[in-house]
Amino acid sequence: MTDYKMLADLLFPNVDKNVDYYENLYPNRDLKEGARVTRFAPSPTGFLHLGNLFTCSVAYKTAKTTDGIFYVRVEDTDQKRKVEGAVEVMLEGLKSYGITADEGVMIDGTQRGDYGPYIQSQRKEIYQTYAKYLVEQGLAYPCFCSAEELEALRAQQENDDIKGYYGKSAKCRDLTFNEIKANIDAGKSWTLRLRSPGDANKKCFFDDMIKGKIEMPENIIDVVLLKTDGIPTYHFAHVIDDHLMHTTHVIRGDEWIASVPLHLQLFRILGFKPVKYAHVAPLMKEENGNKRKLSKRKDPELAVTYYKQEGFPAASVNEYMMTIMNSNFEDWRRANKDADINAFPFNLKKMSVSGALFDLVKLTDVSKNVICQMSADEVFELSYEWAKAFDPQLAKLYEQDKAYATAVLNIDRGNKKPRKDIAKWSDIPDYISYMYDETFEENYELTGNATEELAVNILNLYKDIVDVNDDKDTWFNKIKEICQPVGCTPNVKEYKQNPDAFKGHVGDVSTVIRVALTGRTNTPDLFAITALLGADRVQKRIEKAIKHYEEKK
Numbered sequence: 001m002t003d004y005k006m007l008a009d010l011l012f013p014n015v016d017k018n019v020d021y022y023e024n025l026y027p028n029r030d031l032k033e034g035a036r037v038t039r040f041a042p043s044p045t046g047f048l049h050l051g052n053l054f055t056c057s058v059a060y061k062t063a064k065t066t067d068g069i070f071y072v073r074v075e076d077t078d079q080k081r082k083v084e085g086a087v088e089v090m091l092e093g094l095k096s097y098g099i100t101a102d103e104g105v106m107i108d109g110t111q112r113g114d115y116g117p118y119i120q121s122q123r124k125e126i127y128q129t130y131a132k133y134l135v136e137q138g139l140a141y142p143c144f145c146s147a148e149e150l151e152a153l154r155a156q157q158e159n160d161d162i163k164g165y166y167g168k169s170a171k172c173r174d175l176t177f178n179e180i181k182a183n184i185d186a187g188k189s190w191t192l193r194l195r196s197p198g199d200a201n202k203k204c205f206f207d208d209m210i211k212g213k214i215e216m217p218e219n220i221i222d223v224v225l226l227k228t229d230g231i232p233t234y235h236f237a238h239v240i241d242d243h244l245m246h247t248t249h250v251i252r253g254d255e256w257i258a259s260v261p262l263h264l265q266l267f268r269i270l271g272f273k274p275v276k277y278a279h280v281a282p283l284m285k286e287e288n289g290n291k292r293k294l295s296k297r298k299d300p301e302l303a304v305t306y307y308k309q310e311g312f313p314a315a316s317v318n319e320y321m322m323t324i325m326n327s328n329f330e331d332w333r334r335a336n337k338d339a340d341i342n343a344f345p346f347n348l349k350k351m352s353v354s355g356a357l358f359d360l361v362k363l364t365d366v367s368k369n370v371i372c373q374m375s376a377d378e379v380f381e382l383s384y385e386w387a388k389a390f391d392p393q394l395a396k397l398y399e400q401d402k403a404y405a406t407a408v409l410n411i412d413r414g415n416k417k418p419r420k421d422i423a424k425w426s427d428i429p430d431y432i433s434y435m436y437d438e439t440f441e442e443n444y445e446l447t448g449n450a451t452e453e454l455a456v457n458i459l460n461l462y463k464d465i466v467d468v469n470d471d472k473d474t475w476f477n478k479i480k481e482i483c484q485p486v487g488c489t490p491n492v493k494e495y496k497q498n499p500d501a502f503k504g505h506v507g508d509v510s511t512v513i514r515v516a517l518t519g520r521t522n523t524p525d526l527f528a529i530t531a532l533l534g535a536d537r538v539q540k541r542i543e544k545a546i547k548h549y550e551e552k553k
């Protein structure tokens, strides 16, 4: 029988603390009953995809709706994948969606809170202390198998139901103290493996907050806990960190669900109270009638930067994410039109088990609703910020006269039924193009009853009476006044009753004026457009249109 205490000292001669030390160092949190502690635990790859943001929002909401704590822990145990500055990029990304941590790693790289360090590479001593404890208990052992030996094992197990280092195949499981010592003296490198107490015939039960009751076979694999460099694997670090940081709910991607039996086993043998799990299914996309996972390779919309570049406001993305996060959100929104999104009682139990469907078309609709309720000042500020980064031409137009730009964006805003022309800031250049000579595109195509001849007559009359200082009634009366002299009627009903008696109606007259001034047949309020364009531009555009139609006649 190996003396585990001696083995522990042999393996970890430099560990001078024990587990009690850390248990005392990180006491229970002083939070109110029911408060949940959640975390975002990114690997610093620097790429924040929508799935991360989605899962992270779930964790954030879970903490916030219970007056709990949301913290950030950096999981940088895989040094090969580490990218410099990646954490800042990811945290900046979260911040733009309103997610900031109460505790843990902050954007400026500092760490805040009593449960740190919050960067795994700075916690080596802690992991080693717990590893040593497991060795002392006979629950972990060093494994000297080479990469080739492990490869051979994999090949041998190719057709087996259970694959991995376990039972008889676990060559190093029963090495004696002397064998181990000889290997270490010979300078052989080793990993530390769990001596799994699991039984393949027994089941592990747990209740996932999203997926519900789950039953899986117990873990029997002697997984690696510490790699040859003494750095923990995800499994070991997860259990130690979430225990010591007093996480109550681990909210993570459901690719981890198969590892839960192992994680629960680790919680148990370490004497820790297990966390609750909520496994979030990946975001899905519908393609040719099939649902599939959003893919980094095929779907540009998976990158969070996509929304920034296109100019979807964060409020729209958040609003849409909540729509697919909780099935009852849309009903709530209908009943609470003006309420802050944070007032919504988010509930983990109302999440999709199989994966929420992410649909850009729906996001676009949601975003139109969000933007149409913003004030012109807000639209200006946010779109100006966007333009500075992604559309210098728009930024330049804005800078000519910010008050003018804001007034343009204010057209029809605040109406009972506001127009929904803008879904994202990149829609704005086209939307406002005719309000600037630099971007105005002449297009004299007419619709309805308007002919070129009629257009010339209308515009010739209108040119002399249009006054950009008129109030709305006067403006409209003038348009109506033109009708009769050009053979139209100001009364649409009258026209419909007797269409042969007229060349058109007031709608056709307006269309001619609208097309001359904007190059379009459909625009927001023509009165406001006319007033903002100003006398000079209005006259020039009308004259140009007359010239065009004259030539065509």
Ligand code: GLU
Residues within 6 Å of the ligand: 040, 041, 042, 043, 075, 238, 250, 251, 252, 253
């Ligand atoms: N670092 C892990 C990942 O990025 C975190 C999983 C977890 O939240 O526990 O997948």
